[in-house]
Amino acid sequence: MAEFLSLHDAVARYVQDGATVAMEGFTHLIPFAAGHEVIRQKRRDLTLIRMTPDIIYDQLIGAGCAKKVIFSWGGNPGVGSLHRLRDAVEKGWPHKIEILEHSHAAMACAFEAGAAGLPLAVFRGYIGSELPSVNDQIKFIECPFTGERLAAVPSVRPDVSIVHAQRADRQGNVLVEGIVGVQKEAILAAKHSIVTVEEIVDDLKAHPNACVIPGWAISAIAVAEKGALPSYTHGYYGRSNRFYKEWDAIARNRDTFTQWLDENVFKGVQNHAGENV
Amino acid sequence: MSLEYTSSEMMTVTAARALENGTTCFVGIGLPSEAANLARLTHAPDVVLIYESGTLQTKPDILPLSIGDGELCESALTTVAVPEMFRYWLQGGKVNVGFLGTAQIDRFANLNTTLIGDYREPKVRLPGGGGAPEIATNAGEVFITLKHSRRAFVKDVDFVTTLGFGRDGKGRDNVPNIGKGPTRVITDLCVMKPDPETKELVVVSLHPGVTREEVMDATGWEVRFADQLESTPEPSEKELGILRELKARTERAHTGE
Numbered sequence: 001m002a003e004f005l006s007l008h009d010a011v012a013r014y015v016q017d018g019a020t021v022a023m024e025g026f027t028h029l030i031p032f033a034a035g036h037e038v039i040r041q042k043r044r045d046l047t048l049i050r051m052t053p054d055i056i057y058d059q060l061i062g063a064g065c066a067k068k069v070i071f072s073w074g075g076n077p078g079v080g081s082l083h084r085l086r087d088a089v090e091k092g093w094p095h096k097i098e099i100l101e102h103s104h105a106a107m108a109c110a111f112e113a114g115a116a117g118l119p120l121a122v123f124r125g126y127i128g129s130e131l132p133s134v135n136d137q138i139k140f141i142e143c144p145f146t147g148e149r150l151a152a153v154p155s156v157r158p159d160v161s162i163v164h165a166q167r168a169d170r171q172g173n174v175l176v177e178g179i180v181g182v183q184k185e186a187i188l189a190a191k192h193s194i195v196t197v198e199e200i201v202d203d204l205k206a207h208p209n210a211c212v213i214p215g216w217a218i219s220a221i222a223v224a225e226k227g228a229l230p231s232y233t234h235g236y237y238g239r240s241n242r243f244y245k246e247w248d249a250i251a252r253n254r255d256t257f258t259q260w261l262d263e264n265v266f267k268g269v270q271n272h273a274g275e276n277v
Numbered sequence: 278m279s280l281e282y283t284s285s286e287m288m289t290v291t292a293a294r295a296l297e298n299g300t301t302c303f304v305g306i307g308l309p310s311e312a313a314n315l316a317r318l319t320h321a322p323d324v325v326l327i328y329e330s331g332t333l334q335t336k337p338d339i340l341p342l343s344i345g346d347g348e349l350c351e352s353a354l355t356t357v358a359v360p361e362m363f364r365y366w367l368q369g370g371k372v373n374v375g376f377l378g379t380a381q382i383d384r385f386a387n388l389n390t391t392l393i394g395d396y397r398e399p400k401v402r403l404p405g406g407g408g409a410p411e412i413a414t415n416a417g418e419v420f421i422t423l424k425h426s427r428r429a430f431v432k433d434v435d436f437v438t439t440l441g442f443g444r445d446g447k448g449r450d451n452v453p454n455i456g457k458g459p460t461r462v463i464t465d466l467c468v469m470k471p472d473p474e475t476k477e478l479v480v481v482s483l484h485p486g487v488t489r490e491e492v493m494d495a496t497g498w499e500v501r502f503a504d505q506l507e508s509t510p511e512p513s514e515k516e517l518g519i520l521r522e523l524k525a526r527t528e529r530a531h532t533g534e
Contacts, residue, residue: 027345072406073406075405081402112364125411131410179356180359
């Protein structure tokens with residue numbers, strides 16, 4: 001049964017140094033408030049998994065939380081590069097990080113396989129790509145029935161997955177609406193999970209086929225109003241495209257990044273991206 | 278009297294015209310998205326646009342900045358989870374055309390969106406594969422659009438993120454359950470198609486006012502021209518009007534909150 005905790009307590013309990021962490025949300029519902037809490041608690045040596053690292057992982061990498069990043073598309077969507085990710089990979093600032101890169105199809109299948117309790121995902125992929133030559137977690141197997149050569153990757157099984165959603169009811173059941181990404185798969189694949197929500201309601205008012213994650217499949221729920229900004233929450237607020245564009249200048253330079261982090265993440269514990277954009 | 282238009286507009290209109298009405302198209306963000314939506318708003322109202330964020334049959338009024346903008350979901354017939362998108366809809370063979378952009382492309386239409394330089398010591402780190410590696414092999418065919426430059430059009434890509442026809446042009450030979458691969462590349466200077474035998478990209482059509490020399494200067498290999506070299510038809514007033522309105526709407530939406 002999901003426990004209702006403050007975001008501080010949820011992160012303190014479930015995100016340990018050295019943990020494998022997936023913060024998901026496919027350009028929507030990105031759990032920025034939770035990411036900032038991880039930065040404030042100065043977690044270190046994390047293996048960060050996310051299909052699209054986005055500026056949330058740019059911030060965690062620049063803040064020195066990451067040891068390794070597993071991803072499939074590492075850019076600032078529609079804007080350009082993730083400068084903190086690049087600085088860590090190209091110049092080793094604030095320290096060298098290891099990267100393991102996949103394609104989207106591989107990662108989506110790996111999350112799904114994790115949720116299904118399987119050790120691997122099998123799919124028709126990576127044909128002719130050189131990614132298998134730089135990622136030893138990509139293998140090929142032969143279909144035992146047809147002989148077709150298929151790609152295989154290990155399933156994703158994070159120590160903790162963190163996602164943001166619209167709302168939870170008082171039993172901790174969570175409704176996710178809009179672009180649902182791999183939210184449900186990330187929760188079900190992980191040993192522990194934290195869901196931040198915009199609000200707690202008496203009745204989810206979900207239609208029969210809605211994406212609802214039962215409270216008993218979640219470890220902790222924390223209320224984080226506007227917790228996805230500068231990404232967005234369908235039905236609540238839009239994406240701050242302006243901030244995504246501004247991030248390019250902030251993150252390009254180590255000093256402006258450090259200053260931004262100090263002012264917006266470390267100094268104001270109540271702050272989240274929503275108040276900075 | 279001919280219309281005034283930019284080379285970027287020429288590229289987008291030409292790329293849009295490549296999409297036939299009724300096609301199911303898996304759309305990459307950026308230039309492909311601009312072209313695919315122009316197609317939908319002009320000659321191809323029934324084109325089915327799919328984005329990797331899970332938005333199926335979407336009709337955005339403005340161009341998305343990111344692949345998962347709310348606009349894509351709100352204007353979609355339905356939105357599915359990302360694993361379903363890649364497994365059922367793409368891998369399941371429901372996509373006719375994959376429409377991709379790229380940072381680097383080589384003479385065999387292999388795409389590099391991973392990095393410039395050596396993998397362990399990159400000179401420039403690019404975003405990575407995203408959906409492209411499987412879009413390029415699981416879609417029926419692939420259209421590619423990007424601006425022409427010597428930096429982008431190289432003889433051999435630094436890294437094959439996404440298969441065109443492989444480093445020897447034979448990368449798709451005897452591979453079961455694979456699409457035709459790139460069938461056209463649309464740039465701001467010309468249209469290229471793979472040679473039916475060697476799979477090397479050949480210029481088949483020059484945009485109005487563009488010379489062979491300009492294309493050769495902007496291409497990092499000794500590019501060949503088709504014997505029957507065509508002149509790409511100019512954009513129409515209607516196409517240009519709709520494209521400019523679309524871009525103006527998009528600009529207004531993205532600079533606001």
